[in-house]
Amino acid sequence: MGRGRQKAKHTKxxxxxxxxxxxxxxxxxxxxxxxxxxxxxxxxxWAEYASKYNSDDEDED
Structure with missing residues (x-):
């Protein structure tokens, strides 16, 4: 199919x-x-696990 026909169908x-x-x-x-x-x-x-395993301490490294 030519570009003209394709564009016409797309426009329609x-x-x-x-x-x-x-x-x-x-x-x-x-x-x-x-x-x-x-x-x-x-x-x-997952809130229970998040509070259990996430800590706010940045000193653990």
Whole structure:
């Protein structure tokens, strides 16, 4: 395929992506964002090990 045809197809796809506005499912978006915030607020499973093995002492070298 020549560069002209390739560029024309790419331009067509880019134009469709730019100007096409799909219907947004706000309830699905709300569920997804709510589940993401629940995961973010969960306790860090490695916090116990971090506090046990990480020391603030720089003199140990």
């Amino acid at each position: 796809v880019a134009r469709e992506l730019k100007y096409f506005s799909p219907d947004t499912n706000y309830s699905a978006l709300e569920r997804e964002l709510a589940s993401a915030s629940e995961r973010a607020s969960a306790e860090d499973p």
